[in-house]
Amino acid sequence: MTTDKIVTLTCGLALLATPAQAAKPDGELEVKVIDAESGQPLAARVELSRAGGRALKTRGLGLSQLGDHFYVDGQSVLGLRRGSYTFELTTGPEFKPVSGRFEIDRRASDSKTVEMHRVVSLQAEGWAAADLLAARGGQGVDAALRGEGLRYAPLTAWRLDDGKWDEVPSATAPADAPVTFGPWAARARDDAGDLLLVRPDAPLTRDELTPVADGSVAALTDLRESGVRVVAADAASWRLPVWLAADVLDAIVVIDASDQLRGHKARSWGRQPDKDFYSGDRGPALWREAIYFQVLNAGFQLPPAAGSGSGSGDNESPIGSCRVYARNFDGFTPAAWWDSLAAGEAMATNGPLLRPIPPPGRTYRLMDDNTDLTLGLNLTTRSRVEYLEVVKNGQVEHSVSLRDLAKARGELPAIDCQGAGWFLLRAVAMESPGYERGLTAPYFYQPMAGQPRISRASCEFFLAWLDESAAHVSEQELAHAKAFWAERLANANAP
Numbered sequence: 485m486t487t488d489k490i491v492t493l494t495c496g497l498a499l500l501a502t503p504a505q506a507a508k509p510d511g512e513l514e515v516k517v518i519d520a521e522s523g524q525p526l527a528a529r530v531e532l533s534r535a536g537g538r539a540l541k542t543r544g545l546g547l548s549q550l551g552d553h554f555y556v557d558g559q560s561v562l563g564l565r566r567g568s569y570t571f572e573l574t575t576g577p578e579f580k581p582v583s584g585r586f587e588i589d590r591r592a593s594d595s596k597t598v599e600m601h602r603v604v605s606l607q608a609e610g611w612a613a614a615d616l617l618a619a620r621g622g623q624g625v626d627a628a629l630r631g632e633g634l635r636y637a638p639l640t641a642w643r644l645d646d647g648k649w650d651e652v653p654s655a656t657a658p659a660d661a662p663v664t665f666g667p668w669a670a671r672a673r674d675d676a677g678d679l680l681l682v683r684p685d686a687p688l689t690r691d692e693l694t695p696v697a698d699g700s701v702a703a704l705t706d707l708r709e710s711g712v713r714v715v716a717a718d719a720a721s722w723r724l725p726v727w728l729a730a731d732v733l734d735a736i737v738v739i740d741a742s743d744q745l746r747g748h749k750a751r752s753w754g755r756q757p758d759k760d761f762y763s764g765d766r767g768p769a770l771w772r773e774a775i776y777f778q779v780l781n782a783g784f785q786l787p788p789a790a791g792s793g794s795g796s797g798d799n800e801s802p803i804g805s806c807r808v809y810a811r812n813f814d815g816f817t818p819a820a821w822w823d824s825l826a827a828g829e830a831m832a833t834n835g836p837l838l839r840p841i842p843p844p845g846r847t848y849r850l851m852d853d854n855t856d857l858t859l860g861l862n863l864t865t866r867s868r869v870e871y872l873e874v875v876k877n878g879q880v881e882h883s884v885s886l887r888d889l890a891k892a893r894g895e896l897p898a899i900d901c902q903g904a905g906w907f908l909l910r911a912v913a914m915e916s917p918g919y920e921r922g923l924t925a926p927y928f929y930q931p932m933a934g935q936p937r938i939s940r941a942s943c944e945f946f947l948a949w950l951d952e953s954a955a956h957v958s959e960q961e962l963a964h965a966k967a968f969w970a971e972r973l974a975n976a977n978a979p
Contacts, residue, residue, distance in 0.1 A: 508565070509563030509564055509565060510564070510565050510566040510588060510589070510590045510591070510592070511563075511564060511566060511588040511589055511590060511591060511592030511593065511594070512561050512562065512563050512564070512592065512593050512594075513561070513562045513564060513586065513588060513592070513594050513595070513596065514559060514560070514561045514562075514593075514594070514595040514596070515530070515556050515559060515560055515561075515562060515595075515596050515598065516558070516559040516595065516596070516597045516598065517556055517558060517559070517573060517575070517597075517598050517600060518558075518597065518598070518599055518600070519599075519600060519602065520599035520600060520601045520602075521601075521602065525557075525558030525559065526558065526575050526579075526600055526630075526631075527555060527556065527557045527558065527575070527627040527628075527630035527631035528555065528556055528573045528574065528575045528598075528600065528631045529553050529554075529555055529573065529574045529575075529628075529631045529632065529802060530545075530546060530553065530554055530555065530556055530571060530572075530573055531552055531553045531571065531572045532545070532569055532570070532571050533569065533570045533571075534567060534568070534569060535567060535568040535569075535570075537570075539552040540552075540569070542554040544563075545562055546560050546562070546624075547560070547623060547624025547627045547628070548620065548622065548623070548624035548625055548627060548628040550620075550794065550795060550800050550802075551800025551801075552800070553802055555624055555627045555628045555631045556627075556631075557624070557627040557630075557631075564588045565588065566588045566589055566590050566592070567587075567588060568585065568586075568587055569585065569586055569587070569588065570583065570584070570585050571583065571584060571585075571586070573598050573600070574631075574632075575600045575631060575633065576613075576631065576632050576633020576634070576804070577633060577835075577837055577864065577866065578602055578603060578604050578605060578606060578633050578864070579600045579601060579602050579603065579633075580600070580601045580603060581866065582598050582599075582600060603864060604837070604862075604864045606633075606809065606837065606839070607635075609811075609839060609862075610811045610812060610813045611809040611810070611811050611831075611839065612635040612636060612809065612810055612811075612812065612816055612821055613633060613634045613635055613636070613804065613807045613808070613809050614634065614635065614636040614637060614638075614807060614808055614809075614810070614821065615632075615634055615637045615790075615791050615792050615794070615803055615804045615806070615807050616637075616638065616669070616680060616682070616715065616737070616789055616790065616791035616808060617640070617671075617680065617717065617737070617740060617741075617790075617791025617792060617793045617794075617796070617806070618637050618639055618640070618791065618792055618793070618794045618795060618796075618803045618804075619639060619640035619643075619652055619654070619671075619793070619794070619795040619796040620637075620639055620654070620655060620794060620795040620803060621639075621652075621653035621654050621655050621795070622653070622655060623655075625637075625639075625655040625657075625665060625803075626657055626658060626661045626663055626665070628802075628803050629663040629665060629803065629804070630662065630663055632802060632803055632804035632805075633804065634663060634803065634804045634807065635663055635664065635816060635821075636663070636664045636665065636816075636818060636821055637663075637664075637665040637803065637804075638665070638666070638668040638669040638682045638683075638684070638818070639654045639655060639665055639666060639667055639668065639669060640652055640654065640667075640669045640670065640671050640680075640796065641654040641667030641668065641669060641670065641687060641688070642669075642670035642671070642688060642690070642693055643670070643671050643673075644670075644671065644672040644673060644674065644693075644696075644697060647697050647698070648697065649670070649690055649693050649694065649697065651690075654666070654667035655667070664685070664816070664818060666685070666687070667687050668682055668683050668684065668685060668686060668687055668688070668818075669681065669682045669688075670682075670688050670693055670696075671717065671796075672696060672697075672699070673717070673718075673753070674699070675722070675753075675956060676699055676721065676722045676723050676754075676956035676957065677699065677716070677718065677721030677722055677723035677724065677727075677754060677956075678716070678717040678718035678721050678753060678754070679696075679699075679704075679714060679715070679716065679717055679721075679727075680714075680715040680716075680717040680737070680791075681693070681696070681707060681712055681713070681714060681715075682712065682713045682715065682822075683711060683712050683713075684711070684713065684817075684818035684819045684821070684822050685817070685818040685819065688712070692707065692710075692712075699723060701726060701727065701730040701732055701961060704727070704730070704732040705730065705732055708732055708734075713734045713735075713822050714727075714732050714733055714734055715733065715734055715735045715736070715737060715789055716733055716735070716736045716737060717737045717740075717791075718737065718740075718753055718754055718772070719736050719737065719738060719772040719773075719775040719776050719779075720753065720754035720755050720756070720757075720768075720771065720772055720775060721753070721754045721755075722754050722755055722949075722953045722956035722957065723953070723956060723957060724754075724775070724779075724946075724949070725946040725947075725949050725950050725953070725965055725969065726950075726953075726957055726961050726962070726964075726965045728779065728782070728784060728946070729964060729965040729968035729969065730961075730964075730965075733786060734786070734822070734825070734826055735786055735787050735788070735789040735808075735825060735826070736776055736779065736786055736787075736788060736789060737788075737789045737790060737791060738772060738773055738776050738788040738789065738790065738832055738923060739769075739788070739790035739806045739808075739832045739833065739834050739921075739923065740790065740791055740792070740793060740806050741792050741793045741794075741799055741801045741805065741806060742768060742769065743766075743769040743806070743834055743918050743919045743920070755949060755952065755953070757770075757771035757774075762774070765917065765918060765919075766918065766919040769918070769919035770919065773923075774878075776788060777875070777878040778878070778942045778945050778946070779942075780878070780906050780926055781877060781878050781906075781937070781938075781939040781941070781942035781978075782938060782939060782942040782943055782945075782946065782972065783936050783937065783938040783939075783972070785828065785847075785926070785928060785936075787825050787826065787828045787830045787845075787925040787926075788808070788830065788831075788832040788923055788925060789808045789825070789830075789832060790806040790807055790808040790832040790833065790834065791806055791807070791808075792804060792805045792806045792807070793806075805834060806832075806833075806834045807832070807833060807834075808825065808830055808831070808832045808833075809830060809831050809832075809833070809837075810822075810824035810825040810829060810830045811824055811829040811830070811843050811845075812824040812829070824845075827845045828844050828845030828846075828925040828926065829843050829844060829845035829925065830844065830845070830924070830925040831844070831922060831923065831924045831925065832922070832923050832925075833921070833922035833923065834918075834920055834921070835865060835866070835867050835913050835916065835920040835921060835922060836863060836864070836865040836867070836869055836911040836912075836913065836920075836921065836922035837863065837864040837865065837922060838861065838862075838863055838909050838910075838911055838922040838923070838924050839861070839862040839863075839864075840859050840860065840861050840862075840909055840924055841859060841860035841861065841862070841894075842859070844908065844924045844925040844926065844927055845925060845927075846927050846928070847927075847928040847929070847930070848901065848927065848928070848929040848930075849929075849930060849931070849932045850901060850929060850930070850931055850932060851932055854900070854901075854902045855901050855902075855929075856898035856899065856900055856901065857898065857899045857901050857927075857929070858895060858896065858897075858898050858899070859895075859896045859899070859909070860894045860895050860896070861889065861894050861895075861896060861909065862894065863886070863889075863894075863911060863922075865911065865913070865922075867913035867914075867915065867916055867920055868913060868914050868915055869886060869911045869912065869913055869914065870885060870886060870914050871883045871884060871885055871886070871911075871912070872884045872885075872886065872889055872896070872909065872910075872911050873909070873910045873911070873912070874896060874897070874899055874907055874908075874909060875907060875908050875909075875910055876899065876905060876906070876907040877905045877906060877907070877937070877939075877978075881899060881900070881907065882896065882897045882899070884896060884897060896909075901929040903930075903931070903934070903937065903978070904928075904929065904930035904931065904934055904935065904936055904937035904977070904978070905928070905929060905930075905937045905978075906926040906927060906928045906929070906937070907926065907927055907929075908923060908924045908925065908926040908927065909923075909924045910922070910923050910924075935977060937977065937978045938972060938975060938976045938977055938978060939976060939978045939979060940973060940976040940978065940979060941979060943969055943972050943973035943976055944973065946969050947966065947969045947970065947973065950962060950965055950966050950969065
């Protein structure tokens with residue numbers, strides 16, 4: 485997608501908002517951001533750089549500042565030092581980004597009106613985006629969510645530290661906010677694993693969380709029965725086979741901020757991959773994705789999830805830079821969103837937006853043991869994507885160039901659904917420094933009178949995992965998990 489530069493410069497307009505000041509500003513610039521079609525004001529993320537590409541410190545500028553970016557809510561007056569600046573404005577992945585240049589002179593009082601052009605409306609298609617791992621407090625979080633095209637963010641309000649729960653500053657949405665967010669999540673991360681606990685629309689309490697401090701699956705089961713959603717925040721968690729055996733998971737995070745980072749930051753906690761197979765910048769992300777495919781191969785119908793971790797520790801990623809969409813036409817509520825995610829009507833992404841037709845979350849029960857299935861696809865992406873992949877039972881079944889996909893008017897090649905199994909769609913950006921991709925939740929298929937596919941190799945994969953995890957799992961839970969996986973292996977019906 486090309487960058488759309490539609491910037492109108494007008495001078496001498498009245499200053500209609502409280503100035504956001506840099507240190508000793510020389511001049512002021514009023515920024516207005518509007519929808520090019522409707523003329524309505526839009527919230528937007530702003531990134532400013534000085535001449536030479538040096539990122540500008542955002543303290544005192546706009547709303548919800550973090551790292552190299554801040555937000556404006558329709559309009560804002562920025563107090564800046566004199567000099568040349570470049571800017572980029574984004575309003576979520578549904579609008580074209582806008583970039584340009586401007587000059588600040590001493591005692592300047594200028595205005596820029598930036599028109600944002602929408603390329604797709606996912607809300608009209610029934611999709612609602614969420615960032616499940618964000619930890620943001622302070623003012624302007626609602627503008628940040630709107631500026632990123634998010635609908636929902638259960639913000640991390642509790643974090644497990646050395647066996648104790650610490651409260652984390654978090655924000656709550658105003659009553660009239662068009663987005664839904666609040667301090668509804670807790671993050672339990674230690675050497676044994678990484679869990680996200682979310683009550684869809686109400687805070688968790690310390691008393692509720694205290695029994696979970698030791699990672700007990702019994703405590704997780706109790707929380708889940710009370711309506712709390714449990715997500716494996718790192719697929720490589722040592723305790724993952726235990727959680728699967730105890731049936732306490734609602735989803736698995738497959739895409740997070742480390743997928744976009746390089747070097748030592750782009751690594752996974754928990755069980756480490758074989759560096760001969762999972763090396764380089766994309767290695768840890770490919771490893772977590774491969775684990776997710778093993779989960780599906782083992783017969784678990786869990787959806788992929790995603791989250792940015794924005795505001796957690798030194799994570800300065802924009803909120804929503806990793807997100808998961810769930811699809812529901814019956815009106816948004818957090819509980820309905822989670823129900824749609826659990827049903828597999830979902831896609832996870834840190835870039836491309838994949839919307840298959842029909843949407844994921846279906847289990848096809850086939851009369852004929854050898855039936856071909858065909859899907860259509862809508863794809864929106866800013867980054868260059870050359871191929872769309874159909875991944876079936878953990879292997880690439882089809883790799884289709886976007887040129888061929890366009891010639892076929894979005895219709896994918898027929899997928900051979902012999903026996904039982906699953907497939908999903910994946911689009912990978914070619915030139916991203918990390919692992920930028922979109923991933924749908926899986927589709928499942930099986931004969932009308934048959935059973936879901938359970939792979940012997942995947943059961944053996946998790947049994948071997950348990951053999952290495954004795955230092956991270958109690959003897960009782962380890963014994964229960966090994967018995968579960970041994971029985972599953974005995975009942976496996978696929979290689």
